[in-house]
Amino acid sequence: LGTGPLAGRHVIVTSGPTHEPIDPVRYIANRSSGAQGAAIAAALRDLGARVSFVTGPATVPAPDGVTVIPVETAAQMRAAVEAALPADAAVMAAAVADWRVENGSDQKIKKTGALPVLHMAENPDILAWISRDARRPRLVVGFAAETQDVTAHATAKRARKGCDWIVANDVSPATGIMGGSHNTVTLITGTGPEDWPRMDKHAVAARLAARIAEAIA
Numbered sequence: 001l002g003t004g005p006l007a008g009r010h011v012i013v014t015s016g017p018t019h020e021p022i023d024p025v026r027y028i029a030n031r032s033s034g035a036q037g038a039a040i041a042a043a044l045r046d047l048g049a050r051v052s053f054v055t056g057p058a059t060v061p062a063p064d065g066v067t068v069i070p071v072e073t074a075a076q077m078r079a080a081v082e083a084a085l086p087a088d089a090a091v092m093a094a095a096v097a098d099w100r101v102e103n104g105s106d107q108k109i110k111k112t113g114a115l116p117v118l119h120m121a122e123n124p125d126i127l128a129w130i131s132r133d134a135r136r137p138r139l140v141v142g143f144a145a146e147t148q149d150v151t152a153h154a155t156a157k158r159a160r161k162g163c164d165w166i167v168a169n170d171v172s173p174a175t176g177i178m179g180g181s182h183n184t185v186t187l188i189t190g191t192g193p194e195d196w197p198r199m200d201k202h203a204v205a206a207r208l209a210a211r212i213a214e215a216i217a
Ligand code: C5P
Pocket: 014, 074, 092, 093, 094, 095, 096, 097, 098, 123, 124, 125, 126, 127, 128, 141, 142, 143, 144, 145
């Protein structure tokens, strides 16, 4: 059994991108590396938590010492999160695809001359769902990647999603955050925004895990 302030606590962490299939060989994806989510899972583990790590196809490896639940699509991610409940906290760090292809093909689409037309459907919002579910963890933390007015947009997102905290960051290309090693975040809680200094993603994860430990220990 683990020791540390989160010993006996169960935390679900989502991480990485999702892949939404077009046909058996093609998919729609995004540029999330999964680095911040993996670092958060490791930091929670280091504080003694039992971690269910629900991860899309990330480019960084999953940490040791956590229960890895690999998924591909947003629908699979939602089902995996539901299956992992109950939990004391949930940290939704995944870059979930907003849309899936509704008219995907079971067979590879052939080049016939006519261009394929993809019809999109909206994916389930896992963060909004878990925040309002009857089995809601005591603490639900979401992320907000913004390119302008970070604090204002993230504060609105916190209310809209119904989560407790939002970890907001500026992902304008000039910041190098997406796929980079460092992150500059603002933590939005019920008492307002807190600007954290620029730190590497492991330091952001350690600081967030310590705050989570204070909140649910
Ligand atoms: O709405 P937006 O995608 O900006 O919200 C980001 C936050 O919501 C992240 O915490 C992300 O993991 C979560 N999210 C989710 N399911 C979705 C879309 C976003 O859990 N379908």
